[in-house]
Amino acid sequence: MMRIGTRGSHLAVTQSGHVRDQLIAHGAQAELQIVTTAGDLSQAPVERIGVGVFTSALRDALFAGTVDVAVHSFKDLPTAEEPRAHLVVPEREDNREALIARDGLTLAELPAGARVGTSAPRRISQLRAIRPDLDIRPLRGNIETRMGYVESGELDAIVLAFAGLSRGGYGERATQLFDASVFMPAPAQGALAVECRAGDAKTRAAIDALADADATAQATAERQVLAALEAGCTAPVAAYATVDGGEITLRAGVFALDGSTQLTETARGTDPVSLGRSVAAALLERGAAQIME
Structure with missing residues (x-):
């Protein structure tokens, strides 16, 4: 039985349940397992406690072998790659x-x-x-x-x-x-990240069946902007990408907290990593770092 780790909130259980149902539809046996995090016990705003308390607890359970799969809101994960994990992005929900x-x-x-x-x-x-x-x-x-x-x-x-x-x-x-061009969403908003241990070949094969190529390209390009800007997931940075015939259109923005300044850049390409980096470089050249400070 494949154990899917999830936080206990209604939203987390619901979205993890969708992943469970998809895995079962592809022939796997799977069940949910609740992982309690320090963030679940706090009444402070997530921007104060940091979304990392949620994601790190799930990853700790994954690497400890307590669960076999962890389901995250992709926008909450650190942008640094985790070599111990194998990650796939299923079909994306509306990002608005x-x-x-x-x-x-x-x-x-x-x-x-x-x-x-x-x-x-x-x-x-x-x-x-x-x-x-x-x-x-x-x-x-x-x-x-x-x-x-x-x-x-x-x-x-x-x-x-x-x-x-x-x-x-x-x-x-x-x-x-809100149309994404008017009120821009967070990078990878609406996308899930489904992870298993990198060395678990059987589970890797199972979650690979859920991967969506367009959602993966979109989320990768958007999160690359965040990584290149060296900004956290709660920074005033937004990005959204669309895919048409293999070509990715990426738009990203950096905003002053008082609303006085908005920098946006748009570019197109086929490599999500290089596209995200180029958009971030253009924003930095225009003063994005100073605005984020």
């Missing part, structure tokens, strides 16, 4: 950002001074560029907790990744989906 607002409002319809919840610098900077009048508040907790702030009236709206809403069965709660 979503607004959940009271009374079905869109971002443009929110009143002046509306209270909008998010703790991600990338989202804060873009919100301030679009609506500098907003009162942006810190946001913590799982998806259900975050939506509860809008339901209770404590916040007028929140911004979340639509992929998480969709996977969790809450997609209809979104009152607006």
